[in-house]
Amino acid sequence: xxxxxxxxxxxxAVLISSYLLPGVHIANxxxxxxxxxxxxxxxxxxxxxxxxxxxxxxxxxxxxxxxLLVINAGIILITxxxxxxxxxxxxxxxxxxxFILSIVTSILQSVKQTxxxxxxx
Numbered sequence: 001x002x003x004x005x006x007x008x009x010x011x012x013a014v015l016i017s018s019y020l021l022p023g024v025h026i027a028n029x030x031x032x033x034x035x036x037x038x039x040x041x042x043x044x045x046x047x048x049x050x051x052x053x054x055x056x057x058x059x060x061x062x063x064x065x066x067x068l069l070v071i072n073a074g075i076i077l078i079t080x081x082x083x084x085x086x087x088x089x090x091x092x093x094x095x096x097x098x099f100i101l102s103i104v105t106s107i108l109q110s111v112k113q114t115x116x117x118x119x120x121x
Contacts, residue, residue, distance in 0.1 A: 009112065010038035013104040020100060023093030027085030037079060037086050044075045072098040 014034040018024045026033050052071050053060065060067045073094040080088050088094045 005112070007035070007038055007042065009108045010042065010105060011035045013101055013108055014038050014041075016104050017097055017100040021093060021097055023089035024097050025087045025089075030085060033083065033085040037083050040079050040082050041075065044078060048078070049075055069095060069098070 011031065011034045014037050015026065015029065015031065018026045018034070019029070026037070049071060052074070053068070056067055056071065073091055076088060076094040076097055077091065080086055080094075088097060
C-alpha cells in the first residue's frame, strides 16, 4: 500500500512539475503518462542510479557531489527515451525538472505525513 501511495504522490509531482516548466511536456497532461513516468523514474532511480553513482565516484568527489545533479538529469533524459508522450527539451530543463520534482514531492509527502499524524490522534 505504501508503494501505491508513493507512486501516486510521484505521479502528482510529475504532473505539477511539468505544468510549472515550459520545457517539460506530458502529452495531453495525461495522468496515465505521468504514472508511467513516475514508475520508470522510480525503477531507474533504484536500479540504474546506484550503478552510475559507483562508476562516477571520482568525479563526484572532485565536484563535491555536484555531479550527482548531472546523474539526476541523465536519469530524466533516459526516461524521455523510454516513455512515449514525455519529452524534455534539453539537459537544462531536465536539471530544473529534477529540482522542482524533488521539491514538489517533498511538499506532498509532508502533507501526507501531517494527515497521517492527525488521523492517529
